[in-house]
Amino acid sequence: MNVVRCGLLVVGLLSSCSVEAKRPNILMICIDDMNDWCGFLGGHPQALTPNMDRLARNGVNFINAHCTAPGCSPSRNALMLGVEPHHSGLYPFYNLNHIDTGELDRFTTPLPKLFKDKGYTTCGLTKVYHNPDRSWRTDEQWDEYKYYGNAKLHKIAEKGYHPEPYNKRTVACPASNPLEDFQDYLSAKHASEFLSRDHEKPFFLAVGFILPHTSFIMPEENWDRFPDPIEEPPIKADDLTDIPMPGQANAQIYVEIPVRRDNAWEEIRRGYLASINFTDDNVGRVLRALEQSPYADNTIIVLWSDHGFHLGEKRSFSKFSLWNEATRTPFIIYDPRNKNGNGKVCPEPVGLIHVYKTLADLAGLEPPSYVDGQSLKPWLENPSRPMKQPAMTTWGRGNYTLRTKKWRYTRYFDGSEELYLQTNDPHEWTNLAEKSAYEAVKKQFSKWLPTEEAPQVASGLELYNVVDADSPKKNIRSYKRYVKQYKEAGLNPPLD
Numbered sequence: 001m002n003v004v005r006c007g008l009l010v011v012g013l014l015s016s017c018s019v020e021a022k023r024p025n026i027l028m029i030c031i032d033d034m035n036d037w038c039g040f041l042g043g044h045p046q047a048l049t050p051n052m053d054r055l056a057r058n059g060v061n062f063i064n065a066h067c068t069a070p071g072c073s074p075s076r077n078a079l080m081l082g083v084e085p086h087h088s089g090l091y092p093f094y095n096l097n098h099i100d101t102g103e104l105d106r107f108t109t110p111l112p113k114l115f116k117d118k119g120y121t122t123c124g125l126t127k128v129y130h131n132p133d134r135s136w137r138t139d140e141q142w143d144e145y146k147y148y149g150n151a152k153l154h155k156i157a158e159k160g161y162h163p164e165p166y167n168k169r170t171v172a173c174p175a176s177n178p179l180e181d182f183q184d185y186l187s188a189k190h191a192s193e194f195l196s197r198d199h200e201k202p203f204f205l206a207v208g209f210i211l212p213h214t215s216f217i218m219p220e221e222n223w224d225r226f227p228d229p230i231e232e233p234p235i236k237a238d239d240l241t242d243i244p245m246p247g248q249a250n251a252q253i254y255v256e257i258p259v260r261r262d263n264a265w266e267e268i269r270r271g272y273l274a275s276i277n278f279t280d281d282n283v284g285r286v287l288r289a290l291e292q293s294p295y296a297d298n299t300i301i302v303l304w305s306d307h308g309f310h311l312g313e314k315r316s317f318s319k320f321s322l323w324n325e326a327t328r329t330p331f332i333i334y335d336p337r338n339k340n341g342n343g344k345v346c347p348e349p350v351g352l353i354h355v356y357k358t359l360a361d362l363a364g365l366e367p368p369s370y371v372d373g374q375s376l377k378p379w380l381e382n383p384s385r386p387m388k389q390p391a392m393t394t395w396g397r398g399n400y401t402l403r404t405k406k407w408r409y410t411r412y413f414d415g416s417e418e419l420y421l422q423t424n425d426p427h428e429w430t431n432l433a434e435k436s437a438y439e440a441v442k443k444q445f446s447k448w449l450p451t452e453e454a455p456q457v458a459s460g461l462e463l464y465n466v467v468d469a470d471s472p473k474k475n476i477r478s479y480k481r482y483v484k485q486y487k488e489a490g491l492n493p494p495l496d
Helices: 002-022 050-058 072-081 111-117 131-135 183-195 253-261 265-291 352-363 377-381 436-446 474-488
Strands: 025-031 060-062 121-125 144-146 172-175 203-209 216-219 299-305 331-334 391-394 400-403 407-411 417-421 461-463
Touching (some): 050 265, 050 299, 072 131, 072 352, 183 265, 265 299
Parallel strands (some): 025 203, 121 144
Antiparallel strands (some): 299 331, 391 400
16 A cells, blocks of 8 residues: 555656656846847847847747836736736836835735745846836845946946036946946846856846946947948938827927937937847846757747837937837747747737736746736738737826827827838828828827726835926926027927
8 A cells, every 4th residue: 555655656746846846947037228229129230139030930939019108117007916007006117125015915916926825936137117116025026136336337438428527327338347347247247147047947047238328338348349330220301290289298208308419319329229238238148048058948928028119219318108119129039939930020019018917827836816918829820911900108197108000199198199100101200190080090099098097106205306297397397498508509300
């Protein structure tokens, strides 16, 4: 009897190990502020991203992917909680640690916790949530977490843009430090070490890379890879004249004033491309470590950026808008088990809100009932499968933009609108919303807009820089002051 029991126990253990071995690992690469200036999206002809390009060729490249919100905090909160801003009330920037008790209690299972609760080893590195939130419910979500910062970086004065007075948002130059002084290299090194370990359980590894978030400071080697004149993105002189005021106020024109005055756009764009190139180096380090590990054939890789970035288009710098430069984001999923979709491009509109349910589905886990979005597994298997629902981006309560393959439709809190025919107007230069011929198009889009909105969470606010239903005037007043300064400085063309 004992022998039989022992035999059954061994069989049971082997069966358990077999099931455990089939559970896929997850490698989630989280990039900050990267727009389509990468080879696999073709946003800039001088982009150098060979490692990410290779990942895109191997996996499914979602070329029409859009963020849930065009700011680090609301975008990452939506992705990690799996909840749209109009359901969570997390519209602007927050420190989740400072939100009043009870406000977030209904969101019981953030994405890493889902995997940890189901027996995964979870590891988070640097910026996965927005930076102030990295200590939020850490023990519940991570078996291992480490945030890396930069050492003191020694900027090379002879290269790049060094604004006077100093502005860390627009500085763009290389530093002479060794690689070990850069936080993104340290995150890649830690991830590589994690992948070299023996893991008895499946793992969920989230690696956050800061660059190309400002400041644009990277190793000199990356800067020197861009010696030629940097091509300017397509820019229309009077681009803002047909845009309603809540939309115009999203333009970061106060940054454009000193940058145009100093004739610094080329160096800033060089710094952005070089920053992306350094991130690509670090992505390559992690991917090579995975390839050299025993986990390569059973690890799903998902790469995303939290939102896009303006570099002068629409007189703007940074993110914080509902235009294509800010909403469009790199998004790649490589599942080595996928025999049909890998190596293909998906042109359908998808949102990063789908990441939670997609990873849960691929790992065979059941997400909480409150989680928004849908699993993209059918589009991984057939990337040309039509997507009926537009991708939606929210920026402040009452402000929404919807993106399909053909159109972008935006409605602001005051009812004002933008409409662009993307197939003819990819730069969104001609707003068609006031033309009566497009009333039926707008009506079709309106059915996808939220009919109910959660009130804005009032506690824990960190940055609130949008014109919306809760702050309808402040940013418009500021914007008009900057327009006046812009004109007085003789920075033609005028904006109206």
